[in-house]
Amino acid sequence: MKDRENIPKATIERLPLYYRCLDKMDTFEDVDVVSSKDLGGKLDIPSTQVRKDLSYYGEFGRRGVGYNVNELRKSVGKILGVDRIWPAVLVGAGNLGHALVNYKSFSMMGFEITHVFDSDSAKIGNLINGREVVSVNDLGRIVQENNIKLGVIAVPTDDAQAVAEEMVESGIKAIWNFAPTRLRVPEEIEVKNEDLAVGIVSLIYHLSWQEEIEAKGE
Amino acid sequence: MKDRENIPKATIERLPLYYRCLDKMDTFEDVDVVSSKDLGGKLDIPSTQVRKDLSYYGEFGRRGVGYNVNELRKSVGKILGVDRIWPAVLVGAGNLGHALVNYKSFSMMGFEITHVFDSDSAKIGNLINGREVVSVNDLGRIVQENNIKLGVIAVPTDDAQAVAEEMVESGIKAIWNFAPTRLRVPEEIEVKNEDLAVGIVSLIYHLSWQEEIEAKGE
Numbered sequence: 001m002k003d004r005e006n007i008p009k010a011t012i013e014r015l016p017l018y019y020r021c022l023d024k025m026d027t028f029e030d031v032d033v034v035s036s037k038d039l040g041g042k043l044d045i046p047s048t049q050v051r052k053d054l055s056y057y058g059e060f061g062r063r064g065v066g067y068n069v070n071e072l073r074k075s076v077g078k079i080l081g082v083d084r085i086w087p088a089v090l091v092g093a094g095n096l097g098h099a100l101v102n103y104k105s106f107s108m109m110g111f112e113i114t115h116v117f118d119s120d121s122a123k124i125g126n127l128i129n130g131r132e133v134v135s136v137n138d139l140g141r142i143v144q145e146n147n148i149k150l151g152v153i154a155v156p157t158d159d160a161q162a163v164a165e166e167m168v169e170s171g172i173k174a175i176w177n178f179a180p181t182r183l184r185v186p187e188e189i190e191v192k193n194e195d196l197a198v199g200i201v202s203l204i205y206h207l208s209w210q211e212e213i214e215a216k217g218e
Numbered sequence: 219m220k221d222r223e224n225i226p227k228a229t230i231e232r233l234p235l236y237y238r239c240l241d242k243m244d245t246f247e248d249v250d251v252v253s254s255k256d257l258g259g260k261l262d263i264p265s266t267q268v269r270k271d272l273s274y275y276g277e278f279g280r281r282g283v284g285y286n287v288n289e290l291r292k293s294v295g296k297i298l299g300v301d302r303i304w305p306a307v308l309v310g311a312g313n314l315g316h317a318l319v320n321y322k323s324f325s326m327m328g329f330e331i332t333h334v335f336d337s338d339s340a341k342i343g344n345l346i347n348g349r350e351v352v353s354v355n356d357l358g359r360i361v362q363e364n365n366i367k368l369g370v371i372a373v374p375t376d377d378a379q380a381v382a383e384e385m386v387e388s389g390i391k392a393i394w395n396f397a398p399t400r401l402r403v404p405e406e407i408e409v410k411n412e413d414l415a416v417g418i419v420s421l422i423y424h425l426s427w428q429e430e431i432e433a434k435g436e
Contacts, residue, residue, distance in 0.1 A: 102313055109415040109419050157323075174421040174422075192418070198234045201237075203393075204304050204368075207299060208299025
């Protein structure tokens with residue numbers, strides 16, 4: 001296996017796509033063997049790229065035969081760390097928090113929101129998908145008692161930095177941030193910003209460019 | 219201006235970050251002039267990168283002085299197409315749909331969900347942030363009457379492809395897809411997949427790698 005530090009980010013981002021596709025084939029479609037061409041075809045990824053991505057992690061499959069679906073699913077799952085369940089705390093029990101707790105595809109990805117927090121006393125005590133909303137004052141204690149490493153921030157922008165700091169202090173090592181703001185955290189903390197407004201802009205950029213082209217009659 | 223087709227994707231993805239930062243400085247912080255170093259500093263982007271990104275679109279700012287915040291905000295907004303409001307239809311009035319309709323940062327990004335649809339008769343007629351949930355049977359008519367180009371999919375995975383096809387048939391040109399599945403649509407339709415489970419996997423990958431390193435005592 002290549003040193004993980006030298007593996008391209010784009011490869012890492014494609015692994016979950018392979019994993020979900022393999023999981024579906026293995027669990028629901030009863031497929032035993034898949035070629036890099038077929039796997040790539042389902043995901044709009046060239047077969048050469050599929051083979052290159054997987055080759056960073058070892059030798060899988062047999063030339064001219066393909067990959068054993070069950071074995072490759074397990075291997076990719078292990079690489080991703082989704083062969084176990086990582087519990088996570090969520091702060092922010094609003095609509096987005098609800099949507100995240102109810103999101104069905106997370107468990108397959110080795111992720112489960114086990115505790116939900118809010119600072120709003122009107123929300124504390126409510127149940128979301130069987131989880132009781134707890135006061136954010138209990139965050140540190142619960143993170144430590146349960147040795148939780150993952151935190152999800154779904155609070156309004158102005159509260160996000162304070163929540164991030166509490167998470168870091170509690171022992172959280174990786175933060176998934178849905179608030180549209182850049183968090184300032186120590187370097188060793190991994191942050192993934194899920195900045196929804198940025199997602200839409202690429203579409204608007206495309207649409208506005210299309211209109212410009214049409215207006216010019218090109 | 220360089221031909222838009224040749225501008226790196228990473229540059230395009232940074233533009234909304236610049237825009238939001240400039241908008242904040244212009245609207246709330248009363249800043250008149252900003253250097254590429256200060257602008258980059260707020261976003262963890264090197265000043266050389268800021269200058270390079272902006273240079274694709276023309277000449278902004280004055281060497282040794284910096285950028286006029288108000289002018290640059292307007293210019294970047296125009297490039298992004300967010301200098302006007304793009305109306306969008308949303309299909310799926312569940313928790314995620316609610317969260318998206320209520321998301322506050324969209325309007326600044328030139329995006330507004332003007333119509334909400336669902337197929338569930340129990341949801342039809344409900345109000346979300348002042349918008350009435352309408353039967354998905356009316357999608358085509360409303361898209362055409364209002365000349366809407368943008369569609370947002372927030373339905374369960376199994377319904378997403380059918381919704382995408384209805385959107386395309388109605389005249390939608392760009393789809394923002396929150397269902398964890400790849401949509402098959404004509405080539406000229408722009409799709410942005412907002413695949414939440416993929417987001418978390420990069421964090422889990424990081425955590426699992428960290429644990430491996432710790433276990434090895436490295």
